[in-house]
Amino acid sequence: MELSIFTILIALVLLLLSPLAGGFITGVDRRLTAWLQSRYGPPLVQPFYDVLKLLGKAPMIVNSWQVLCAYIYLVSAVVALFIFFMQGDLLLIFFVVTVGAVAQVVGAMTVNSPFGQTGAQRELLQMLAYEPLLVMVFVGMAKAAGSFNVSDIMNVEEPLLFSLPLLFIAMVIVMLIKLRKSPFDISSSGHAHQEIVSGVHTDYSGPQLALLEIGHWLEVVLLLGITALFWTSQTTTFIGVILIIVETYFVEILIDNISARMTWKWMLRTSLCTGMVLALVNIFWLYY
Amino acid sequence: MGLLNNLINKSRLKSPWVVHYDCGSCNGCDIEVLACLTPVYDLERFGIVNVGNPKHADVLLVTGTVNKRNKAVLKNIYDQMPEPKAVVAIGTCGMSGGMFRECYNVVGGVDKVIPVDVYVPGCPAKPEAIIDGVVKALELVKAKLEGKAPQSDAAPAEPAEGKPEEPKPEIDAA
Ligand code: SF4
Numbered sequence: 001m002e003l004s005i006f007t008i009l010i011a012l013v014l015l016l017l018s019p020l021a022g023g024f025i026t027g028v029d030r031r032l033t034a035w036l037q038s039r040y041g042p043p044l045v046q047p048f049y050d051v052l053k054l055l056g057k058a059p060m061i062v063n064s065w066q067v068l069c070a071y072i073y074l075v076s077a078v079v080a081l082f083i084f085f086m087q088g089d090l091l092l093i094f095f096v097v098t099v100g101a102v103a104q105v106v107g108a109m110t111v112n113s114p115f116g117q118t119g120a121q122r123e124l125l126q127m128l129a130y131e132p133l134l135v136m137v138f139v140g141m142a143k144a145a146g147s148f149n150v151s152d153i154m155n156v157e158e159p160l161l162f163s164l165p166l167l168f169i170a171m172v173i174v175m176l177i178k179l180r181k182s183p184f185d186i187s188s189s190g191h192a193h194q195e196i197v198s199g200v201h202t203d204y205s206g207p208q209l210a211l212l213e214i215g216h217w218l219e220v221v222l223l224l225g226i227t228a229l230f231w232t233s234q235t236t237t238f239i240g241v242i243l244i245i246v247e248t249y250f251v252e253i254l255i256d257n258i259s260a261r262m263t264w265k266w267m268l269r270t271s272l273c274t275g276m277v278l279a280l281v282n283i284f285w286l287y288y
Numbered sequence: 289m290g291l292l293n294n295l296i297n298k299s300r301l302k303s304p305w306v307v308h309y310d311c312g313s314c315n316g317c318d319i320e321v322l323a324c325l326t327p328v329y330d331l332e333r334f335g336i337v338n339v340g341n342p343k344h345a346d347v348l349l350v351t352g353t354v355n356k357r358n359k360a361v362l363k364n365i366y367d368q369m370p371e372p373k374a375v376v377a378i379g380t381c382g383m384s385g386g387m388f389r390e391c392y393n394v395v396g397g398v399d400k401v402i403p404v405d406v407y408v409p410g411c412p413a414k415p416e417a418i419i420d421g422v423v424k425a426l427e428l429v430k431a432k433l434e435g436k437a438p439q440s441d442a443a444p445a446e447p448a449e450g451k452p453e454e455p456k457p458e459i460d461a462a
Contacts, residue, residue, distance in 0.1 A: 030332070034330070034332060037327060038327050039327045039330040039332065039333075040330050040332075040333050041330070041332060041333065042332050042333060042334075042335050043302075043335075046302070046303065046335050048299070049298075049299040049302040049303040049335055050299070050303045050305075050335070052295055052296050052298075052299035052303075053296065053299040053300050053302075053303045053346070055296060056293075056296035056297070056299070056300065057346075057370045057371070057372070058370045058371040058372070059370070060343060060368075060370040198339070198340070198341045198344065201344075202341060202343070203343065204343070205343035205344060205370050206370050209344065
């Protein structure tokens with residue numbers, strides 16, 4: 001990967017556009033969900049209204065650690081996305097994303113609320129469920145492309161999807177957990193479930209909640225970017241890449257709407273058993 | 289800064305997150321509140337989301353009479369909501385105590401404990417009226433922020449038909 005001013009500039013511009021894209025995708029998500037539930041749904045720009053409103057609310061800070069954690073989460077999402085746009089190392093992206101996830105857990109744990117605590121424990125279990133899978137996806141990509149660098153993975157001979165179909169399914173499971181979709185939305189409730197109030201987000205309010213939301217948008221963009229790596233190659237077109245992103249996201253929303261929320265035990269069993277078997281079979285297949 | 293403030297003020301009207309507290313209602317009004325979220329009324333059209341967490345909420349919907357046990361809870365929920373916030377009292381019970389006002393344990397309407405911005409009448413209140421109430425509450429918040437209206441306790445802009453006609457006589461149930 002050569003570091004020129006040009007690549008840095010492109011990465012910066014993409015980084016600035018990402019919150020817009022992420023918010024817009026979230027808006028489409030809510031609209032599609034409403035459509036699947038035969039409702040009309042909010043306007044497409046609703047997520048921006050929400051975040052702007054949250055930014056304008058009076059701060060109600062429980063403790064300063066929480067604020068720090070919200071910033072760490074946002075910064076980790078920004079840095080991970082920047083590395084991705086610089087076509088850097090996938091493993092580095094993985095570690096940076098993990099820092100953000102841990103910050104979220106720590107932020108929830110600093111408060112003595114049972115809902116935040118329960119949410120934090122569940123978030124940890126979710127990390128236990130998706131992180132091994134995500135590493136396997138990256139390892140599979142590196143095995144197929146010969147390098148962990150995004151730039152090399154984007155320049156493979158033929159789309160990775162042909163050699164890594166099972167890992168793609170594992171990636172769908174990872175995204176379901178990361179995007180807090182049913183049946184894995186157990187640690188926080190973005191979609192009017194109120195089992196543990198708002199889980200890890202219970203004690204965040206106003207501006208801090210807005211930071212977390214923006215960080216989440218960036219994560220959506222990053223995850224969709226990683227999905228796109230399954231289709232990028234020397235031969236594929238831009239339209240194809242967009243199509244695979246749209247299709248994957250639609251599958252996520254569909255699963256979100258047709259499945260009920262499950263317990264963490266079920267989540268660990270499903271994601272680790274199914275996902276790991278899929279991932280291992282795929283990687284062994286690459287070797288032999 | 290001016291542009292950002294305008295945007296934020298506009299967003300406040302577009303994204304009211306509500307928290308619903310059942311303050312000892314007969315459940316009639318609660319069912320109507322939840323009916324607003326169903327596909328028929330689909331409150332999310334207006335960006336209204338039922339968040340169930342006072343720290344995330346902008347509008348507090350209270351149904352039912354306040355009694356001596358839960359008035360502390362109501363106050364607590366109200367205090368946990370960050371400014372700017374609004375309160376909508378729903379149903380005859382929320383306005384004045386309704387049919388339960390003579391009970392020994394009843395304090396009275398919601399406005400005995402926390403300042404109420406909008407009263408939504410009815411027994412039970414219709415979902416359309418509740419939606420209208422939330423929208424009116426937000427207009428009040430906006431007016432308050434722009435310094436055009438007095439504090440919510442004496443807000444004149446509340447729907448005239450929503451205000452109980454005669455002031456309720458103090459019931460001392462000691
Ligand atoms: S106003 Fe009527 S329906 Fe509503 S809580 Fe009171 S008695 Fe029940």
